[in-house]
Amino acid sequence: MNENIVHTPTRINKWLCHKLECFGDFIKYYSTDKSRFYLEPFAGGGIYTCKDTDCLVDGSELRALKDGFSKCIFLVNDVQDASNLKYLTASIKSESAVITGNCINDKILRQTFNLIPRSESSFAFIDPPGYNRLRWSTINKLAAHGTDWKGYKMDLLIVFPLEMALLRNITRPDCEASINRLYGNRDWQQVRQKRQDDEIGHSEARKKLVSLYKAGLKNLGYRYVEELKPARFSNPPNYHLFWASDTRSRLQELIDIWSKPRYLPCELFSNVSVHKDA
Numbered sequence: 001m002n003e004n005i006v007h008t009p010t011r012i013n014k015w016l017c018h019k020l021e022c023f024g025d026f027i028k029y030y031s032t033d034k035s036r037f038y039l040e041p042f043a044g045g046g047i048y049t050c051k052d053t054d055c056l057v058d059g060s061e062l063r064a065l066k067d068g069f070s071k072c073i074f075l076v077n078d079v080q081d082a083s084n085l086k087y088l089t090a091s092i093k094s095e096s097a098v099i100t101g102n103c104i105n106d107k108i109l110r111q112t113f114n115l116i117p118r119s120e121s122s123f124a125f126i127d128p129p130g131y132n133r134l135r136w137s138t139i140n141k142l143a144a145h146g147t148d149w150k151g152y153k154m155d156l157l158i159v160f161p162l163e164m165a166l167l168r169n170i171t172r173p174d175c176e177a178s179i180n181r182l183y184g185n186r187d188w189q190q191v192r193q194k195r196q197d198d199e200i201g202h203s204e205a206r207k208k209l210v211s212l213y214k215a216g217l218k219n220l221g222y223r224y225v226e227e228l229k230p231a232r233f234s235n236p237p238n239y240h241l242f243w244a245s246d247t248r249s250r251l252q253e254l255i256d257i258w259s260k261p262r263y264l265p266c267e268l269f270s271n272v273s274v275h276k277d278a
């Protein structure tokens, strides 16, 4: 590891590594237009280590810079992560900016939008550490203020922490306020009620929670709103994906990428097998 990265990279499991590999493939398809701005409101330190093998794994930030976008804006809440990311991005030729701060802070978001000229289109990757950090007000602001000169809203790819977090906590009274903030309304409480009354099971509740979030994105006026349950790399998959765009559907690409059987780079013979069926 480079000694200038003072902070030891977080150790991640294979499921997270899988998400990053899929994301890397997605942006290779997506970013044919290099002039597009990339925004990551929940950015991290840029690099991880794999729990099983100790090998270094690029985070979404470095993948976006190396494989897709030359104009990246990263909002990093953690000061140490921000300093690592600044160090790592400095050697990559790009027009990137690392802003230290919390994405729920209006001033920080305004600072971000000021860096994106209205003549340019943009894409945001929203990958929160849990449902209790993601607020509808943030999604709303990204959609409302990230419009280009044609009036197209910012494309959004949202990693929605459904299975491991939201579904497990839906009936807990102490989680009510954060779930209200996640949806920006109280409609989800009907799902909670039905669950508490045993009218619906786990899988019906999952479907309804996904539909409600999708409806929220549609209400923002997005032309294409799509969702995908990733293939069962781990059991159960711990997130759901949402795509929102005014310009085009990406559902087939998401399905192809996230459902493709793949070896991870640290796995044996990965170089031989990973791209065999690509």
Ligand SMILES: C[S@@+](CC[C@H](N)C(=O)[O-])C[C@H]1O[C@@H](n2cnc3c(N)ncnc32)[C@H](O)[C@@H]1O
Pocket (backbone or CB within 6 Å): 020, 041, 042, 043, 044, 045, 046, 058, 059, 060, 061, 075, 076, 077, 078, 081, 101, 102, 103, 104, 127, 128, 129, 133
């Ligand atoms: C799931 S990680 C995603 C990192 C990156 N997408 C990746 O996979 O390489 C979520 C990140 O959001 C950061 N974070 C947490 N709360 C935040 C907030 N309110 N504003 C901005 N970032 C936040 C955490 O420090 C963490 O690095």
